[in-house]
Amino acid sequence: MASANIIPLIMAGGSGTRLWPLSRDTMPKQFIGLLDEGLSTFQATLLRVKDVSFDKPIIVTNHEFRFVVAEQMQAVGVEGDIVLEPERRDSAAAIAVGALLASSRAADAICVALAADHIVADVDGFRADCAKAATLAASGLIMTFGIMPTKPATGYGYLEPGVALDVAGASRLTRFVEKPDAKTAQLYVDQGFLWNSGNFVFAAAGMIEELDLYAPEVIAGARAALAEAKRDLDFLRLDAAGFARAIKVSIDYAVMEKTKHAGVLAASFDWSDVGAWDSIYEVKPKDGDGNVLEGPVVALDTRGTLVRSEDILTTVIGLDDAVVVTTRDAVLVTTKAQAANVKALVEQMKSDGRREASEHLRIYRPWGWYQRIDLGARFQVKRINVKPGGLLSLQKHFHRAEHWVVVSGTAEVTLDGAVSYIHENESIYLPIGCTHRLANPGKIALELIEVQVGSYTGEDDIVRIEDVYART
Amino acid sequence: MASANIIPLIMAGGSGTRLWPLSRDTMPKQFIGLLDEGLSTFQATLLRVKDVSFDKPIIVTNHEFRFVVAEQMQAVGVEGDIVLEPERRDSAAAIAVGALLASSRAADAICVALAADHIVADVDGFRADCAKAATLAASGLIMTFGIMPTKPATGYGYLEPGVALDVAGASRLTRFVEKPDAKTAQLYVDQGFLWNSGNFVFAAAGMIEELDLYAPEVIAGARAALAEAKRDLDFLRLDAAGFARAIKVSIDYAVMEKTKHAGVLAASFDWSDVGAWDSIYEVKPKDGDGNVLEGPVVALDTRGTLVRSEDILTTVIGLDDAVVVTTRDAVLVTTKAQAANVKALVEQMKSDGRREASEHLRIYRPWGWYQRIDLGARFQVKRINVKPGGLLSLQKHFHRAEHWVVVSGTAEVTLDGAVSYIHENESIYLPIGCTHRLANPGKIALELIEVQVGSYTGEDDIVRIEDVYART
Missing domain, CATH: 3.90.550.10 (Spore Coat Polysaccharide Biosynthesis Protein SpsA; Chain A)
Structure with missing residues (x-):
């Protein structure tokens, strides 16, 4: 050094x-x-x-x-x-x-x-x-x-x-x-x-x-x-x-x-502070119509426009100098000239208490990530991805039971002290109030579908008993 | 008569x-x-x-x-x-x-x-x-x-x-x-x-x-x-x-x-043929800025615009006379003046083989509906809603097993000839190749989460052995 x-x-x-x-x-x-x-x-x-x-x-x-x-x-x-x-x-x-x-x-x-x-x-x-x-x-x-x-x-x-x-x-x-x-x-x-x-x-x-x-x-x-x-x-x-x-x-x-x-x-080098969507448009390569199209996007009769979609098909017809950004839980439509006003929009949405203003649908954790894929009156479905070696906290819930179906990899599940291994295409049931812990002891990512059933499925119904990431 | x-x-x-x-x-x-x-x-x-x-x-x-x-x-x-x-x-x-x-x-x-x-x-x-x-x-x-x-x-x-x-x-x-x-x-x-x-x-x-x-x-x-x-x-x-x-x-x-x-x-009556989105805008009540906003929508500095969203938060800033329509699997952004060109867009998407051009995410069936909520390399997750009295076909699949978790109502499941009743917060496993049938014998809608796991999860991997709706 x-x-x-x-x-x-x-x-x-x-x-x-x-x-x-x-x-x-x-x-x-x-x-x-x-x-x-x-x-x-x-x-x-x-x-x-x-x-x-x-x-x-x-x-x-x-x-x-x-x-x-x-x-x-x-x-x-x-x-x-x-x-x-x-x-x-x-x-x-x-x-x-x-x-x-x-x-x-x-x-x-x-x-x-x-x-x-x-x-x-x-x-x-x-x-x-x-x-x-x-x-x-x-x-x-x-x-x-x-x-x-x-x-x-x-x-x-x-x-x-x-x-x-x-x-x-x-x-x-x-x-x-x-x-x-x-x-x-x-x-x-x-x-x-x-x-x-x-x-x-x-x-x-x-x-x-x-x-x-x-x-x-x-x-x-x-x-x-x-x-x-x-x-x-x-x-x-x-x-x-x-x-x-x-x-x-x-x-x-x-x-x-x-x-x-x-x-x-x-500076002899190029520079952009990527301040707003118009700056993103500036730094990206354009097609023949001056458009920046990223993801599943179809544009007709459109020029000078940025359209970016995470995975929802996003289509535009007859726009000039617009900005359209689609994520799994939010859509923004504006113009390059108005791009700086996104800040005011987000502030308004925060004061209205809209989750989408500050939180993504996919939530990253030290052990991997989870994402809600469905929500009903008395249930919630999540996709959970645990990195090799990832270990969730030892936890319990007062208002929901959970069904885990492993769709990829192998889960090490500790349920009221007993350890079992759940493989692809196998499932396990976690009754309300049980103490449980999920880990990925394997070499590939563990993916599972979690179906929560109960009278309340909020994130805050969790008691963390032990956590390697110091979150108890 | x-x-x-x-x-x-x-x-x-x-x-x-x-x-x-x-x-x-x-x-x-x-x-x-x-x-x-x-x-x-x-x-x-x-x-x-x-x-x-x-x-x-x-x-x-x-x-x-x-x-x-x-x-x-x-x-x-x-x-x-x-x-x-x-x-x-x-x-x-x-x-x-x-x-x-x-x-x-x-x-x-x-x-x-x-x-x-x-x-x-x-x-x-x-x-x-x-x-x-x-x-x-x-x-x-x-x-x-x-x-x-x-x-x-x-x-x-x-x-x-x-x-x-x-x-x-x-x-x-x-x-x-x-x-x-x-x-x-x-x-x-x-x-x-x-x-x-x-x-x-x-x-x-x-x-x-x-x-x-x-x-x-x-x-x-x-x-x-x-x-x-x-x-x-x-x-x-x-x-x-x-x-x-x-x-x-x-x-x-x-x-x-x-x-x-x-x-x-x-005619002495009002009439609209609801030909395109500009006609929908015309027949709907407007707010003080001349906007028609339906669903989870936020609009800033926007006039004369139709924004309609099924359930994804949809935001617009600084648009005049625009049309923004969001569904769970597709977004359209255009202007009222260009609304008739949606037809050409759909034709182009059909010739490109895009499913969203002709099919909704929620598929209606005589017994109720289903909707894909997640899809991965070797799995698919669906939410299935069966009307009281609804009866799916007796069927089997060659490439996938299914896990059903009932989140509302009661399911009557016939599995290789044996009938069982699965209630809210219970699940059942249907191995690859088994003959199975789902019915709702109850008085309220049956909702379940289906997790399919297998090498192929396409809709066409189905053999219908018997069907009350004459679809065999």
């Missing part, structure tokens, strides 16, 4: 509602398989820094996402340190924690702080720019990646470059400006301002110094959270009381707008 | 593709619960003629729809004669069969021929107009209901009224004209032409005479089909060989454009 290498700090704790219905609180956009071959932007970010010039990454995420983070890292063969935030505290706290951890690896550590939900296709360009920025960071600058505007966007902050530095494309940063109105945005573009990508390269020690100077509560909170942090399986769980002291503030506001050591490097 | 009463001939054999995804070949628009309280237009048509001034109706439908016709009639408490066409032969053949059956009830029978897929809200006006038309029909005229145009529609044929008759609103019919282009339509509207509603009032004997004169193959085919017709449960099944002789032709073309005895009555 060469200390001369750049340490990636990947910030993966956000929750993007503007890509609803694909992105929801329980599985936000950075973990959705938006890219080719079902890769998530988090995984693409990991792969971007899987290179000899980078050190093992530090991933800062919310504790709710710990299993999906670990699983997605494993799937792309990247190891790293996973730090769990007990609650969301914006980017300054995450970067403070990351900088402290990086400086404990090496006093002169250089970090690149990356959002997990951005798309960069030109990986070589990205790595070359990181190396350029790292030399400037080693000399004491906090470097931001600036993006050459392609339009006077009102959805980004802007960077005003100042005196040129002696690395091509790099300058001192004169100022940070917040998201402008349309007229001001045009002015900024005309004056050569760059978009603020929200990705930075800095010396860990230098960032800590600036936080000490401009955001002492944040760095003190981060230090306290780390001092009392607990190892939990493969995760480093920050101390909640300490972390709560780190106020909610962005790194832009906490440090970048105040520091005297800011620089900007005009 | 007074022969002086009007005999309704209800033509319910059509298959409307322009209301896809709600209307499909296996359950076309006239049987879908489009109206308030889930009533179908077929049922509303039955209720419109459920009155002392009408005789028991004759329903002409396709043999595929026999059970849904019988069930929907029972649900609204209307009895009638159900005549089954072995194949689709257009309206002339259906009216020929109806006229022959009506004249066998009474030599001087007066008929009103009605499409099962039209909407009329003003039932009293409709009945009064039928009575008016009937007096003219008794004097030898074939009366059509003409509709006062509200716009120069190109989707309807037009009627040119001639010499006034001595019943208010009635005239001799000068000519029938086919669907015009937009310019001609405007001309017709300016000249006082009426829309052709496709509903007629005539003396059965008179219609038979005109068919003998202008469409002898049609009436000969109808006579032959009736001569060899078979009773099948409560249905009259027309003879296929005879019916095939009745050529495919509309009553407009076969008789109305040629007869010298045509009249037109300007």
Whole structure:
């Protein structure tokens, strides 16, 4: 582990509602398989820094996402340190924690702080720019990646470059400006301002110094959270009381707008923050009519439109510049121009108490996933998928009996203390109130259909007696 | 049964593709619960003629729809004669069969021929107009209901009224004209032409005479089909060989454009042929933004739009004059202006072999219905609903075993000759190759979850050994 290498700090704790219905609180956009071959932007970010010039990454995420983070890292063969935030505290706290951890690896550590939900296709360009920025960071600058505007966007902050530095494309940063109105945005573009990508390269020690100077509560909170942090399986769980002291503030506001050591490097790579469905449309390859059609989709007389369906046949006729997204339990129809308003829609649905606003139908758990496939007055049917080695909690229910029919793999079922093995095309009955536990002792995924029958089939009718994933 | 009463001939054999995804070949628009309280237009048509001034109706439908016709009639408490066409032969053949059956009830029978897929809200006006038309029909005229145009529609044929008759609103019919282009339509509207509603009032004997004169193959085919017709449960099944002789032709073309005895009555009632989604929008009550929102739907900043969802949350943002229809297995997004193109979409999907183009997810059977709720590589899960008294065929499968879990009601299961009763929260296993039969001997619906496991779970892996519904 060469200390001369750049340490990636990947910030993966956000929750993007503007890509609803694909992105929801329980599985936000950075973990959705938006890219080719079902890769998530988090995984693409990991792969971007899987290179000899980078050190093992530090991933800062919310504790709710710990299993999906670990699983997605494993799937792309990247190891790293996973730090769990007990609650969301914006980017300054995450970067403070990351900088402290990086400086404990090496006093002169250089970090690149990356959002997990951005798309960069030109990986070589990205790595070359990181190396350029790292030399400037080693000399004491906090470097931001600036993006050459392609339009006077009102959805980004802007960077005003100042005196040129002696690395091509790099300058001192004169100022940070917040998201402008349309007229001001045009002015900024005309004056050569760059978009603020929200990705930075800095010396860990230098960032800590600036936080000490401009955001002492944040760095003190981060230090306290780390001092009392607990190892939990493969995760480093920050101390909640300490972390709560780190106020909610962005790194832009906490440090970048105040520091005297800011620089900007005009990025040579492409970049998208995948902010809303119109950005997804922009980064995807189009057909001859300028459409992006993904999944079981039929489009007639339609142009410039994104249609994406998970598995329900989705058809459009006579639309221009529309967005249609279908999942198993929700449909969104809008236009590219209105895509930013999805956020308001999701907020309204949350205040109306609609489950679909924040939860997916398929619920991921450390042992695998389950999905409701039918629901009636006194019954519910689920498909349950347990990974090899997966072990559910020892549990019981007060209001429902369960029938399990194994359709693939082998189940190890513990029922009131007795263990039996249920194979494909076999079933077992779990009466109300029995103590039971499900495990997959095999080498392939276990799939079973669970038919629940009872007067109440809500998720909260569960008593967890014992759980290897520490959820009792 | 007074022969002086009007005999309704209800033509319910059509298959409307322009209301896809709600209307499909296996359950076309006239049987879908489009109206308030889930009533179908077929049922509303039955209720419109459920009155002392009408005789028991004759329903002409396709043999595929026999059970849904019988069930929907029972649900609204209307009895009638159900005549089954072995194949689709257009309206002339259906009216020929109806006229022959009506004249066998009474030599001087007066008929009103009605499409099962039209909407009329003003039932009293409709009945009064039928009575008016009937007096003219008794004097030898074939009366059509003409509709006062509200716009120069190109989707309807037009009627040119001639010499006034001595019943208010009635005239001799000068000519029938086919669907015009937009310019001609405007001309017709300016000249006082009426829309052709496709509903007629005539003396059965008179219609038979005109068919003998202008469409002898049609009436000969109808006579032959009736001569060899078979009773099948409560249905009259027309003879296929005879019916095939009745050529495919509309009553407009076969008789109305040629007869010298045509009249037109300007309808005093409202009327919609529910041709496409824009017509559905027209007949439904709107909210303050001019939207028709049905089912779990959220609309923001949207006007003049129809959104209808069966049960998947469907959201729209920033649309005007759009149509969004969601069912459990298909989504349609279009505009009111493009609604007629749904027909072309369905044709394309049929030629692509997409099941959703012609089949619903819920499949109706004489004993109840079933619906696939999940499908995997080697398994399938269905929800099965059996009506009280319903009895499935005695059957076996070569490639799948079945697990039945009863979630409501009581099942009578015959398994290799042995009968057992499976109650709510009980299950039974049916091994591959066993002979089995399911019945509901109870007073409430039987619902069960069927988990099929095997190398092939297609519908055609079934050997029916015995079937009360004559499907072996």
